[in-house]
Amino acid sequence: MESDVIVIGGGMAGALAALKASEEGRDVLLIRKGHGATAMSSGVIDVAGPNDFLPHDEWETLPTIEDRLKDMLRTNPLHPYSILAGAGGVDRLNSMLRDACNFAIEKVQPLCFRGSHERSMALPTVVGTAKFCAYAPASLASGDLAEMRRANLLLVGLEGLPYFRPRICKRSLSEYSSQHQPEAISKIDFVEIEMPGRGGAIRATPFGVAGLFDEPGVCEEFTKSLARRIDPGVTHVGLPPILGLNDHSKAFQIIDRELEPKVFELISPGYSVPGHRLQAALDKALGDGGVRVVTTGVAKVECDGRLIKNLVLEGVKSGRTATAGSYVVATGKFSSGGLVADDYPREPLFGLPLFSDGKRVDERLLRYLLDRDASKRQPFLSCGIHVDASLRPLDPFGEPAYDNLYAAGSIIGEYDYVADKCGLGAAALTGCAAGEEAAAQVVSR
Numbered sequence: 001m002e003s004d005v006i007v008i009g010g011g012m013a014g015a016l017a018a019l020k021a022s023e024e025g026r027d028v029l030l031i032r033k034g035h036g037a038t039a040m041s042s043g044v045i046d047v048a049g050p051n052d053f054l055p056h057d058e059w060e061t062l063p064t065i066e067d068r069l070k071d072m073l074r075t076n077p078l079h080p081y082s083i084l085a086g087a088g089g090v091d092r093l094n095s096m097l098r099d100a101c102n103f104a105i106e107k108v109q110p111l112c113f114r115g116s117h118e119r120s121m122a123l124p125t126v127v128g129t130a131k132f133c134a135y136a137p138a139s140l141a142s143g144d145l146a147e148m149r150r151a152n153l154l155l156v157g158l159e160g161l162p163y164f165r166p167r168i169c170k171r172s173l174s175e176y177s178s179q180h181q182p183e184a185i186s187k188i189d190f191v192e193i194e195m196p197g198r199g200g201a202i203r204a205t206p207f208g209v210a211g212l213f214d215e216p217g218v219c220e221e222f223t224k225s226l227a228r229r230i231d232p233g234v235t236h237v238g239l240p241p242i243l244g245l246n247d248h249s250k251a252f253q254i255i256d257r258e259l260e261p262k263v264f265e266l267i268s269p270g271y272s273v274p275g276h277r278l279q280a281a282l283d284k285a286l287g288d289g290g291v292r293v294v295t296t297g298v299a300k301v302e303c304d305g306r307l308i309k310n311l312v313l314e315g316v317k318s319g320r321t322a323t324a325g326s327y328v329v330a331t332g333k334f335s336s337g338g339l340v341a342d343d344y345p346r347e348p349l350f351g352l353p354l355f356s357d358g359k360r361v362d363e364r365l366l367r368y369l370l371d372r373d374a375s376k377r378q379p380f381l382s383c384g385i386h387v388d389a390s391l392r393p394l395d396p397f398g399e400p401a402y403d404n405l406y407a408a409g410s411i412i413g414e415y416d417y418v419a420d421k422c423g424l425g426a427a428a429l430t431g432c433a434a435g436e437e438a439a440a441q442v443v444s445r
């Protein structure tokens with residue numbers, strides 16, 4: 001297999017790198033062994049959210065996205081945001097991030113992402129807290145607590161779906177909103193309604209139920225039975241994230257059109273249906289954008305000095321290779337296989353050195369990267385490779401390790417998506433930038 005550019009990894013970073021390189025007129029091959037953190041995420045794009053989850057008493061005083069970006073640039077020169085901003089500072093970073101997020105949102109258009117680069121939305125979660133993020137699909141964004149004023153909210157559970165307990169959600173969301181945004185909600189009630197369609201016969205997980213909503217007539221039937229349970233005066237209806245798995249926009253349109261109150265889905269902390277939808281929308285964009293996708297792992301890399309020559313692929317046809325003029329590594333972190341956690345953390349494909357907080361960590365036992373105090377920043381989460389301003393991975397001496405390799409996404413270290421609240425935003429930014437660099441610097445084979 002030959003192409004101009006090969007991208008390894010198909011999450012947010014790899015998909016956007018491939019789509020950018022393809023739009024630059026390059027023939028692009030994307031190799032990925034499966035789905036990673038993008039599919040496991042909550043499906044909303046964090047760019048630079050408030051760095052504490054709960055203790056903001058006054059939401060009016062929450063830092064803006066720009067405040068947080070300035071903060072990151074000031075305190076963390078190794079953050080990929082700082083590296084790409086360079087001397088252009090926050091203005092350059094803001095404009096690059098805006099372009100990258102718009103590019104991502106345009107590529108996953110069926111999810112109708114909403115949001116802004118100015119302030120974070122506060123989206124209610126299934127456990128009755130709020131998650132701050134910059135951009136979210138319309139079905140989640142409609143629950144923005146920062147936009148609500150004296151809402152009369154109905155939380156809806158499904159009988160036989162223990163994953164979402166509307167009674168518990170009601171109790172904690174009442175406490176949470178009265179503490180942080182007392183004007184947002186004046187009343188919360190809940191109901192549990194029957195599972196629609198052949199609901200009794202399926203495995204009652206959010207994925208199973210969301211799959212039901214893709215079937216003809218199910219959303220219509222559910223909407224009718226829900227309409228009967230909505231009292232006059234209800235302004236908002238909150239559901240667990242179950243409105244469709246592969247045909248979500250259709251299900252959401254039906255329910256949004258037929259019911260008078262504003263309907264929204266609650267955020268799930270992880271391994272969620274919206275994360276799956278985001279990954280599926282990226283996969284579709286790759287097909288529509290002319291990117292060839294091969295689903296297998298890259299087992300080994302063959303080089304000639306500082307030039308990558310071939311990738312050796314896993315699988316039955318052992319020894320099968322793929323060759324390109326330039327390469328992007330976007331293989332993610334530990335949960336996706338981009339980094340491996342044996343006793344020592346390591347980057348398995350290119351043997352790149354790993355860092356956290358500016359220090360080399362692939363020579364340190366993994367347990368030293370975990371702080372027992374879970375409320376503290378975990379060095380483990382910001383472990384990754386170092387890159388230069390062109391996103392070329394660096395060797396132990398701080399020099400580009402290869403002439404035709406670029407990196408994108410969470411394999412890059414020195415930021416922690418949990419504390420910095422910038423996971424998919426950083427993946428979008430570095431994905432777009434790496435795709436452009438790789439397309440511009442294709443080395444002749």
Ligand SMILES: Cc1cc2nc3c(=O)[nH]c(=O)nc-3n(C[C@H](O)[C@H](O)[C@H](O)COP(=O)(O)OP(=O)(O)OC[C@H]3O[C@@H](n4cnc5c(N)ncnc54)[C@H](O)[C@@H]3O)c2cc1C
Pocket residue numbers: 008009010011012013014031032033034035036037038039040041042043044045046047269270271296297298299330331332333335336337338349408409410411417421422423424425427
């Ligand atoms: C539970 C959870 C919830 C999260 N929630 C949010 C959120 O709400 N908002 C937010 O902004 N961020 C969130 N994040 C962070 C965010 O999901 C990640 O930062 C982001 O998805 C990283 O994208 P990526 O493309 O770099 O990597 P990934 O999405 O992990 O993709 C890595 C890809 O590389 C492939 N790969 C790995 N090794 C190989 C190999 N040898 N050969 C071929 N392919 C390979 C994998 O199969 C996969 O396709 C969350 C993360 C987690 C884990």
